[in-house]
Amino acid sequence: xxxxxxGSEAIAEAAIAAGCRFFAGYxxxxxTELLESFAKRLPEEGGACIxxxxxxxxxxxxWGAAATGARVATGSTGQGLSLMQESMSEITRAExxxxxxxxxxxxxxxxxxxxxxxxxDYRHIVLAPIDVNEAVDITxxxxxxxxxxRHPVLIYGDYLLAHTAEAVAIEPRSAExxxxxxxEKDWAVDGSLGGSGRSRNLNPIGMEKGSKGIxxxxxxxxxxxxxxxxxxxxxxxxxxxxxxxxxxxxAFGTLARFARYVVRELxxxxxxxxxxxxxxxxxxxxxxxxxxxxxxxxxxxxEQNAGQMIDDVRLSLFGSGLPASSVVSIGGxxxxxxxxxxxxxxxxxxxxxxxxxxxxxxxxxxxxxGPIS
Amino acid sequence: xxxxMTHRMKLDTANPPAQAARQKGSFxxxxxxxxxxxxxxxxxxxxxxxxxxxxxxxxxLAQRTIGVVGIGCYTALTSMIxxxxxxxxxxxxxxxATGAKRMRPDALLFTLQGDGDMVxxxxxxxxxxxxxxxxxxxxLLNNGVFGETGGHMTATTVIGQRTKNTLEGRDAxxxxxxxxxxxLLAGLGGTSYVxxxxxxDAAGVAKTRKYFERAFESQMxxxxxxxxxxxxxxxxxxxxxxxxxxxxxxxxxxSVHVTGELKVGGVLKRD
Numbered sequence: 001x002x003x004x005x006x007g008s009e010a011i012a013e014a015a016i017a018a019g020c021r022f023f024a025g026y027x028x029x030x031x032t033e034l035l036e037s038f039a040k041r042l043p044e045e046g047g048a049c050i051x052x053x054x055x056x057x058x059x060x061x062x063w064g065a066a067a068t069g070a071r072v073a074t075g076s077t078g079q080g081l082s083l084m085q086e087s088m089s090e091i092t093r094a095e096x097x098x099x100x101x102x103x104x105x106x107x108x109x110x111x112x113x114x115x116x117x118x119x120x121d122y123r124h125i126v127l128a129p130i131d132v133n134e135a136v137d138i139t140x141x142x143x144x145x146x147x148x149x150r151h152p153v154l155i156y157g158d159y160l161l162a163h164t165a166e167a168v169a170i171e172p173r174s175a176e177x178x179x180x181x182x183x184e185k186d187w188a189v190d191g192s193l194g195g196s197g198r199s200r201n202l203n204p205i206g207m208e209k210g211s212k213g214i215x216x217x218x219x220x221x222x223x224x225x226x227x228x229x230x231x232x233x234x235x236x237x238x239x240x241x242x243x244x245x246x247x248x249x250x251a252f253g254t255l256a257r258f259a260r261y262v263v264r265e266l267x268x269x270x271x272x273x274x275x276x277x278x279x280x281x282x283x284x285x286x287x288x289x290x291x292x293x294x295x296x297x298x299x300x301x302x303e304q305n306a307g308q309m310i311d312d313v314r315l316s317l318f319g320s321g322l323p324a325s326s327v328v329s330i331g332g333x334x335x336x337x338x339x340x341x342x343x344x345x346x347x348x349x350x351x352x353x354x355x356x357x358x359x360x361x362x363x364x365x366x367x368x369x370g371p372i373s
Numbered sequence: 374x375x376x377x378m379t380h381r382m383k384l385d386t387a388n389p390p391a392q393a394a395r396q397k398g399s400f401x402x403x404x405x406x407x408x409x410x411x412x413x414x415x416x417x418x419x420x421x422x423x424x425x426x427x428x429x430x431x432x433x434l435a436q437r438t439i440g441v442v443g444i445g446c447y448t449a450l451t452s453m454i455x456x457x458x459x460x461x462x463x464x465x466x467x468x469x470a471t472g473a474k475r476m477r478p479d480a481l482l483f484t485l486q487g488d489g490d491m492v493x494x495x496x497x498x499x500x501x502x503x504x505x506x507x508x509x510x511x512x513l514l515n516n517g518v519f520g521e522t523g524g525h526m527t528a529t530t531v532i533g534q535r536t537k538n539t540l541e542g543r544d545a546x547x548x549x550x551x552x553x554x555x556x557l558l559a560g561l562g563g564t565s566y567v568x569x570x571x572x573x574d575a576a577g578v579a580k581t582r583k584y585f586e587r588a589f590e591s592q593m594x595x596x597x598x599x600x601x602x603x604x605x606x607x608x609x610x611x612x613x614x615x616x617x618x619x620x621x622x623x624x625x626x627x628s629v630h631v632t633g634e635l636k637v638g639g640v641l642k643r644d
Contacts, residue, residue, distance in 0.1 A: 212452055
């Protein structure tokens with residue numbers, strides 16, 4: 001049954017439909033309403049939502065809860081995510097499934113999300129939904145991928161995703177419909193193996209029971225092999241009108257919704273533009289982007305920051321024959337007076353003007369990156 | 374050595390007995406995978422761990438216990454503990470224990486932390502966990518120094534104590550005052566049981582074991598937050614001869630971090 005729901009409420013419902021039974025968080029705009037939704041709903045489902053004393057504790061609580069094998073989530077806004085990064089690094093290395101929401105203030109947390117964000121040598125899966133309906137699907141997918149890979153999954157949202165109301169239908173999805181059966185959680189600690197000689201130690205440094213010392217080199221190589229497999233298997237994207245496109249617009253998340261709308265409009269008017277959206281920010285769908293951009297003269301990155309995703313776009317197109325100078329930015333810094341990330345760039349007329357400018361080789365205000373050739 | 378050779382029994386070394394005159398007993402807990410460890414001679418942490426494991430075993434809770442371990446010398450002991458464990462970051466064990474307990478309310482949840490871990494890095498974690506009345510037991514191995522880094526001042530280092538970064542002794546005017554964490558936690562509404570033991574002698578070890586049992590029993594009755602602090606020797610970090618460790622612990626640390634039960638059944642036992 002479809003119902004009108006605000007993004008925060010819909011995402012919490014989708015998480016609960018996926019079996020999430022524990023959440024911990026600390027209020028911060030625009031993440032706060034997600035915490036409110038979990039605080040209201042989880043006790044009704046026999047779960048728990050704890051108002052943590054800070055983001056440091058929120059992720060610690062989520063870590064402990066997830067270590068028991070429960071489906072668990074936490075989250076914040078980019079600033080709060082900064083506080084969580086030490087734990088996110090360790091959780092990744094301890095191979096504990098966890099879903100983390102960043103209801104970000106714009107798109108300035110792209111690097112934080114996609115480069116691991118904390119200390120050490122790791123990345124976690126990052127999914128960026130375009131709207132509330134996709135966020136409902138992606139939230140359930142995130143819990144599935146976390147369990148499948150024993151790896152944290154970050155969902156990158158923003159103010160508009162959290163606070164836009166859309167008609168959504170939330171139904172629990174089967175593991176089969178999300179990619180296949182999941183492995184048993186025989187690694188989870190439940191206390192039952194004490195005294196058996198087979199008790200568990202869920203740790204981020206490769207420690208094994210009964211043997212002194214660790215072998216970090218071997219342990220890190222095993223983790224990297226897993227990350228390589230994730231990188232090969234989990235790239236997701238959306239592409240439209242790439243056939244015959246002279247200019248390909250690349251955008252993610254909320255801003256991609258504006259880009260997609262404008263590209264459809266321009267195509268209807270006969271303007272040769274295409275649209276490409278990474279759904280997974282890590283792993284970045286580089287091969288698919290290179291294929292989508294094969295016939296294009298210009299690749300225009302539309303992102304609401306000083307130029308972060310453009311690095312991944314350039315890396316993806318390196319060696320494709322497209323000159324580096326043909327990858328340009330048509331986004332930029334754009335926010336509201338409160339700094340919550342609702343800037344003038346989030347406007348189809350502005351986006352349209354910037355795409356036109358890139359097509360005509362005109363510079364527009366705030367354009368960063370290479371020259372438009 | 375005191376005594377005289379003349380009082381010793383003469384042994385017929387030409388015909389040694391088939392068995393040793395005294396059987397060497399096994400002093401390992403049933404919850405220890407090995408008794409071998411790499412900590413320094415004279416360290417109090419394996420002794421405290423043994424008391425904890427004995428309490429778990431005595432109460433018959435081995436098959437329903439989850440431990441959350443912080444970062445310090447004692448982290449090296451995890452390979453010998455035959456209990457389900459989660460390795461936490463430095464300071465963060467109380468939050469992990471909170472999350473695990475909420476999902477496994479029937480399990481016994483304890484943390485194992487040092488003074489640097491709990492009272493320096495993670496002070497707000499343990500205070501809020503206690504104030505929430507979280508039904509877990511936090512365990513502090515308190516030796517007054519960062520042992521793993523080689524003997525540096527922590528928040529529990531007593532006034533006058535020499536460490537590598539208080540070479541002339543901790544000076545209150547310059548380095549501040551030690552935090553008596555057990556006393557601080559006992560004053561919070563969410564705590565049911567708080568005790569401070571010491572492993573400097575056999576009587577102290579026996580009392581410490583009893584404190585663990587009482588804390589775990591309190592948790593299994595669902596009474597809220599419980600806390601066991603154990604003063605442990607660190608002769609290496611204190612720069613004293615190994616054999617002087619127990620005496621130093623009792624006199625220097627024990628005179629400030631006074632041992633005994635501080636709160637029982639939610640009622641303070643002393644001011």
